[in-house]
Amino acid sequence: MQWSTEVVSALSSDTEPAILVVFNDHKYMFNTSENTMRSFLQSGRLWRRTKCLFFTQSRVEKIGGLPGLIMSFADATINNLQLIGPPGLNHLLASMRTYTYRDSIALKTSETPWTTTTDPKPCFTDENVTVYAIPAIPSLEVPLPPSATESTDGTTIQYDDKFAETAVKRKRDLSADAPRKRMNVGDEAFTGTEVTNEGVDAYEDEANAHRKTMIQHMFPGTNIPSPEEVARSNRATLADQPILSSVDVETMSRTRPESFWKQLPTFTNPFPKTSPTMCYLVIGPRYRGKFDAAKAKALGIPNGRVRATLASGQPITIEVKVDGEKVTRTIQPEDVLGKEDPPAAILVLDVPTPAHVSSLLSAFQSSDFYRNIWSEDSSSLSAKEEPKFILRTIYQTCGDGVLDDEMYKTFLRGFGPETNHIIASREFCPDPITFTSVSENQLRLSSIDDKIFPLPKYSLTPKRDLSSVPGLPVKIQTMSSTLQNVMRPWSAPAPDPVIVAADRFHPLVNGTEVLKISPALQRYTTQAHASIAEVIARREIDPVEGADVGIITLGTGGSLPSKYRNVLSTLVKIPGWGNILLDAGEGTWGQLVRAHGLDGPDSVWKTLRDLKCIFISHIHGDHHMGLSQILAKRRELDPPPNEPLYVVSLRSVHLYLREVQDVQDIGIDDPSGNGVIPVLSESIHFNHLGRYLTTGLWKIGGDEPWLEYNKSRESASRMCDALGLEYFKTADVDHRCKCYGASFRHKDGWSITFSGDTAPSPGLRKLGMNSTLLIHEATMSQDELALAKKKAHSTVGQAIAEGMAMNAKNILLTHFSARYAKVPPDLVGRRGLPRMTPLSFNRERQIVPAFDHLNLTIGEMWKIQFYLRPMVQAIEHIENHMGSPSPEPEPSARRRLSTGHRSPSPSPWSGVKKQLG
Template sequence: MNWSSSVLTTLSSDTEPSIIVTFPDAKYIFNTSENTTRSFLQSGRHWRKTKALFFTQARVEKTSGLPGLVMTFADATLSDLQLYGPQGIKHILASMRLFTFRDSIKIQPSEISITAPPSPTPTPCYSDANLKVYAIPVTPSPISSPTSEPEPEAAPSTDKFALYLEGLKKRKRESSPEPPQKRLNKGTEKDGRGPISQALLAEFNKENFSPDTLTGDLADEYLDIVVRAMFPATNINVPEKGKKGKKPQLGQPQEEEVKPSDNADPDDYRRNRAAPPLGFRTQLPTPSLKPAADDNIPTLSYLLVGPQYRGKFNAERAKELGVPQGRLRSVLARGEAITFEVKEGDEIIQRTVQPDEVMAKAEPPAAVLILDVPSVAYIPTLISSFKNSEFYGKFWSEDPITLEAEDREYNTRLVYHLCGQGVLEDEKYKEFMRGFSSITEHVISSREHCPDPVTFTNAAYNQLRLNKLDEKVFHIPKFSLTPKKQLSEVENLPSKLHLMTSSLNTNLRPWAAPSPEQDVVQRDRFHPIITGAEKLVHSPALEDSIQQAKKHVAQILANNADAPPVVGADVGVIPLGTGGSLPSKYRNVLSTLIRIPNWGNILLDAGEGTWGQLARNYGLDGTDYTAWQALKDLKCIFISHMHADHHVGLAHLLAKRQQLNPAPTEPLYIVSIRGVHLYLRELSAVQNLGLDSPSGNGVIPILSESLHYAARGKYSGQGIWSIGGSEPWLDFQTSVNNAKKMREALGLEWFKTVDVYHRCRCYGVVFKHKDGWSVAFSADTAPSDNLRRNGMDVTVLIHEATMADSEIETAKKKAHSTIGQAISEGKQMRAKNIFLTHFSARYPKMPHYLTSRVPTPEAYDTHNVVVPAFDHANLTIGDMWKMQFYLSSINRNFEDTKDQDEEDGADVALVSNVSRG
């Protein structure tokens, strides 16, 4: 049985390391950072047959790709998935319940304790016919120097991490409440998929039950029930066409779900589910004490042991021993002794043959290690795990010569080192690396020593080709092919070293050392041009189109040199993601940055990968405006609704904001519905995201409903438009007061939310700056009267344009707009600029009617300018008129670069045929 290990994503501006282990019948994935799903598309690899996910940390940096990947798995008919990680991973999964759910899949999460002392004979956390996976807890140690060993018997400590461990142990030791004396209604003893303990049923029966009062085993059980409600693996149950469908009892486990209309297509119905547990839409139980500092988090490393392979059968030796052909040889090959009759001379005797007489020596199982070492503080614990364990000593030794013996039990073939700052240069860690055998290959992930090439090369290649059209609008994504420090400068490292790249593949059997996977490398058309290995070639038609567009734009600029400046001309409108529902190779999911010079930034929605898009747009280093500066200047994030493609990137942005040095001196206001704020609060229970910061400059919540254009001093919505909860942080007047501070900080006259028509509660927004310019953002919606009334005469309308005009009926069913409808809405609103975004991946090109007309300097639009958005198009309000001259060249470029073997929409077919929004 052949198997391999490959790097899906490496450490870069927009990804964290993600590793795939592949067998013919199964895949195993380690860590799913943001952009995991999109990276599958870029690399051409697939996720089919994935059996289990493993996480090294319970942090958003390692888990933010999980929602999109899980829904992708389910839509691709994967029905069963196991998930492993440190304590907190189950809480993170459950916190996604209002926007991540699929009926067709069952997910079984398992948390691995870090509090139990290491066992001399550890047992696998996961085992099947392919792999045995051992989890190795690694915790930071209080250190006086980077290489000090932990004290053997330390006195009682006041160290914050020690207090954290005590919190975990206390949680595990808490006894469950006594079960109720009276048996409850039998119909409530199951949640539809599994039993509920009598102790938890007793809690459910208490008046005003709230999940956040649960602790210990009851909290764990409640999380299990929530996850089962999210992923029940139930059968499909939809009404027949032509018949009115019965409304599901549970509906989607999503806040404020809109009831389908009576004439809805049956395919739009979700499958029937049992009712969710009590408190499903309220605060989850508070997990055990989290570290006061993010650098104190526990991590897991993993040891992967492959299958045992029998030695080769020696047919010649079997013949010498008289073993007959057929079944007996098969029995020997299975490792069993055989007895048979054989004639020697005139005598028939019985002969017993042992397997080792005819079988070559068994091949030692290959082993792979994935070591997550965030800082030098983790090194002592990691080393002691191997030094003090007889079992782990079979893979690593202080005397590595012992691992070279011919009768060794295992072959440690491959070690992935996920190194934080300073780890790779630490003398103790280098000594530890040298403790592996001479056959071990080492793959290094280190932000200090790895380059930062472009991840999504298809999109970057298009940007590079259009750079000639306008190098300001279509600037090349930021990247670096040179690491900050050369690996060769680090002394005393093992000889077999490889920098981690997203194309690196290692065959464990048959053995082949790590090398670039050629199918992945050949998909990269960007870096060969950047490095000069290939030349950038434009077709004659594209070249002519570019020259004509540049000529016309230059002529108009010359003719209007003395004209008064456009109001808000220098305000940036930067589309960081322009795709709808699903990412593609060319478009990330939705996010738009409004950059207001001298005031600050506003972000409209934050789909998965928004931080990476920001980093690629501005870069992480340099003297110019960097992504860190853009994040520091961010004063408002508006999240329109709960669909995952609009907010999954938000938590990662907040985590990055916590890394700003110096810390922010102004607050960040998040305007959204209760469900989004609830999700952030639950995540902040396992990782500090800056909520409730004592400095006053953390994350400040504002409820969208408090800024509604028709608000009259209180929340007035009913049904699906009700606020949805009663938590103290939902206070109406507090939101109003915070919104006033936000407007003052950004120089806004007003900031109003508008309810729009989508398949769940969704708000658009309209705001006006005191300088006179204004922006309206539609969010996801079918054509909306409310948005039209509130956005009249707006400077920029940012409107979703999900569907092609031929898909008008599909757009209606899914409560989206077609491109033509979006343009029509803008014209009715008398919008000066109609900025189209949220395109389905099925339609990478623009409609013919937008690109066939080539304007001239004498006849071009000065009002209702149509601006199709593309990821990283750096536009300002004053430059938007240029796009009408660029459209023909943009579409010509799409034609020239379209993959020969790829039809429009192929990316969608790879991911799913089910819309998520």
């Protein structure tokens, strides 16, 4: 049986390390940061047959890609999945309940306690692997003895007096919340009985049972597809694929208990000031020795099935002739099998700070079990005649200062000179592009205009080289997303040649290959530049309100990430005032970093400091699963922000943010007043009633103090003051769940309207009248009107028609289905695009199809009509997300239809039929 390990994602601007252990029948993954699924798509690695996920921390940095991954697993017919991680895992998973659910998968979770023992027991075992969890607790909070308390399983963990006081205080804080109302969840319920210091353990047990009940409601495994249904699913077209988390809330609410919508019981974090980690030792299977045919012949064992029985490890009884007489002989497997190969093993370490090293070293020093692979005198390891297992490779994520720490270097050397060390460190690793396919496109687009189509920020040179650190092991290298390591038969870690060959971006930027620009692209680009220069020289462009307002389309895809488009997010930059983020799908933080870089005066940290408003349109995961990561990163700002960040959204979004806050500080209820301030979308509806609705789809859904109507409106008013806005209003839109669009107007006279996900909606049309810019979803093509209606999305033509109906000066189309990695065919037409000239260009209304990393101002949008022709040419070669060439549009999508706008020559948008309903 062969097995191997693969790096799905490395440490970069947009990913954290994710390690995959691969057997023929099952896979096991360690950590699922944001963009894990997109990394699978980019590399072509396969996730089918994944059996168990392990987490080193219960934090959004390590778990951010989990909800999207689970739903993709379920849709890929993975019916059972196990999750193992530190305390807090259940709470974080249960906090996802309003946007992560599949009845076609059953989930089992297990939280590994922060305890160590000299005789460790596995946290997971099956026919392929045996996994041991090893806590790494910062020495600041868990020193070596003076005192110890015994745990229920006989293991011990040490606390100092200062920590004990903190723990007691947390218990008292917990008891202050009781009593709570009983939540009816069927057979299991969180009763919230009054808690005293003596009753904390019982309270925690009951609270965790409630979380597990919520998880069971999320993933009940009650609708596992039959083999026939799986086959049909594999044959389905993209149009038939489910939209991520697209179950409408009204349907969902009929199948969920009332407590599903209540806030989870508070999670008590035993380490409120630091972040301990869980490391894992993974031991592979033991393999029997090689069958010795010569010995079998000497023993008289005939060829055939009996030899196979012996080879499988079972004894046989045969009759043989000895000195002419028949003798019955029992033969044991060891009589004909060679020496067993000891199992191979890997170690997955997560060491954020040097303070984590002491407890990790102590675990190996104090355990005879771990001394099979570690010793103060590493030469003694090679002297062992029959090791129980052989440690081949250590995957280690190291924070700043860890590799310079003498104790850590001593720890690493203790594994002996033959162990391979794979290092993920922001100090020592370069920051290459992760999503090379879309970046190659961007490289071609940047030849048209490198300001509007900028290259994502990257670095091929690390800040420091590993060779600059004395005392590190010999076999050490930095982690990359191309690495694979075959454990049996053994081969050293090396790049996967298939993935390396698929990367066409880095050879172009490091000079090993030359970017080839086709003659047609060169010609179209030259014509576009000449026309733009002539328009400017003639002063044909009228002054535009908000001309310097920046628009960066961070993600422009539909419900699923793809190689070429991330899920939805748009950044609005208001010079002198601050930034607004419209939706924040998974991976938005990485897109922000790639757009701005980590260093320099205009880095992502400045963008984050200037971020004053995030609007989340609705609870579908593709619109907000990157929100927690952004809030977590904001807490890293030093010095902290001196202004708050207002999050405008529904109760369900604010609810899960508060539940995440229990496990990890993301700035909710910051006593400084400069943390995250909630604004309820319902409270700033353009047709507000002075109160919340309490019945129907649009009801507020709760009665928590932070929902208070007037307080929310006051917060919205302060947000408008901070951004120089006259108003920020919402409108209910037509989607399969409660969803809001938004419109805001600046004191300088410009306005922006954002649709969220919606079919054409009269309320948004009314709110957005005369907008300077309409940002509207355009999920479907014109020949998919029925599908768009069914899924409550808009076609390209409908989005343009909505902009025309509200007299928007500019229309930015986004949220394209994964079928449209290129410019949507509706905008191209059967005969291709005509050449725009200074005499024929559209002066009245600009229509811009968005791509990820498009970076332009409102005042530059008129240029896109000139650039569209070279844009189409530049990305003509790309493939769709399924890995096959993008299909030609159907005849109905090729028809050149009037938009109702007259111009001296054919408009580049004349492939779209005008629709006003």
